[in-house]
Amino acid sequence: QAHLVESGGGLVQAGGSLRLSCRPSTGGYSMYSMGWFRQSPGKEREFVAGTSWMGPVKYADSVKGRFTVSRDNAKSALDLFMNNLKPEDTGVYYCAAGRARLAMDVVSTPENVESWGRGTQVTVES
Numbered sequence: 001q002a003h004l005v006e007s008g009g010g011l012v013q014a015g016g017s018l019r020l021s022c023r024p025s026t027g028g029y030s031m032y033s034m035g036w037f038r039q040s041p042g043k044e045r046e047f048v049a050g051t052s053w054m055g056p057v058k059y060a061d062s063v064k065g066r067f068t069v070s071r072d073n074a075k076s077a078l079d080l081f082m083n084n085l086k087p088e089d090t091g092v093y094y095c096a097a098g099r100a101r102l103a104m105d106v107v108s109t110p111e112n113v114e115s116w117g118r119g120t121q122v123t124v125e126s
Contacts, residue, residue, distance in 0.1 A: 003024055003025055003026050003027055003097075003115045004022055004023070004024055004025065004029075004095040004096070004097060004115055004116065004117035005022065005023050005024075005025050005095075005117055005118075006020060006021065006022050006093065006094070006095045006117045006118070006119060006120040007020070007021050007022075007023075007120060008020040008021050008120060009093060009120030009121045009122045010121075010122070010123070011123045011125065012085055012122075012123070012124055012125070013124070013125055014085060014086055014087055014124055014125065014126050015084055015085065016085050016124070017081070017082060017083045017084075017085065018082045018085065018122060019079060019080070019081050019082070020036065020079065020080040020082070020093055020095075020120060020122075021077070021078070021079050021080075022034070022036075022077065022078040022079070022080075022095030022117060023075070023076075023077050024076045024077075027076075028076045029053075029076040029097045029115070030053060030073050030074070030076055031053045031099070031103075032053055032076075032097040032098060032099055032107075032114070032115075033050060033051065033052050033053060033097065033098055033099070033100045033105065033106050033107040034050060034051060034053075034071060034076070034078045034095070034096065034097045035047065035048070035049055035050020035051065035058075035069070035078070035095075035096050035097075035106060035107060035108065036048040036049050036050065036069065036078070036080050036093055036094065036095060036096070037093070037094045037096055037110060037113070038089075038091040038092065038093045038094065038122070039091050039092050039094070039119075040090060040091040040092075043091075044110075045094070045110050046060065047060055047108040047109065047110075048060050048063055048067065048080070048093070049063060049067050049068075049069040049080060050069060050096075050106040050107060050108060051069055051071045051078070051106060052100060052103060052104050052105055052106050053073060053103060054103045054104050055104075056104050056105075056106065057069055057106070058106040058108055062088075063082075063089075066082065066083050066084045066085075067080060067081065067082050067083070068080070068081040068083075069081075076097075078095060080093070082122075085122075085124045086124060087124045087125065087126045088124075089122060089124050090122060090123050090124050091121075091122060092119040092120065092121055092122075093119060093120050093121075093122050094116055094117050094118075094119045095116070095117035096110075096113040096115065096116055096117070097113065097114060097115040098112045098113045098114045098115070099114065100112070
């Protein structure tokens with residue numbers, strides 16, 4: 001049972017923007033690292049962006065300068081603002097939460113994720 005629920009995916013033209021949102025369906029993740037991963041057909045799930053519960057953020061090199069992650073710690077809510085989207089951004093985007101070794105760390109590998117959402121599809125057409 002997914003404890004995180006994503007919304008906001010869809011179809012967009014290259015250069016367009018989308019906003020993804022993640023909210024907990026049960027429990028809270030205020031002291032967890034939270035982030036976004038994505039998976040395209042035939043590829044492994046990869047880290048996109050995330051925040052530690054203390055504030056520091058981390059982005060994959062491929063999305064730096066285009067994506068912004070925002071967190072409301074009190075609500076364990078996480079948003080991903082995606083601008084200047086490219087066809088290679090296409091995939092299923094998953095919200096994720098995990099407890100990092102240090103409070104300032106961001107969980108950025110799938111094996112360290114403890115809770116996943118079911119995912120939301122993002123398709124970018126050229």
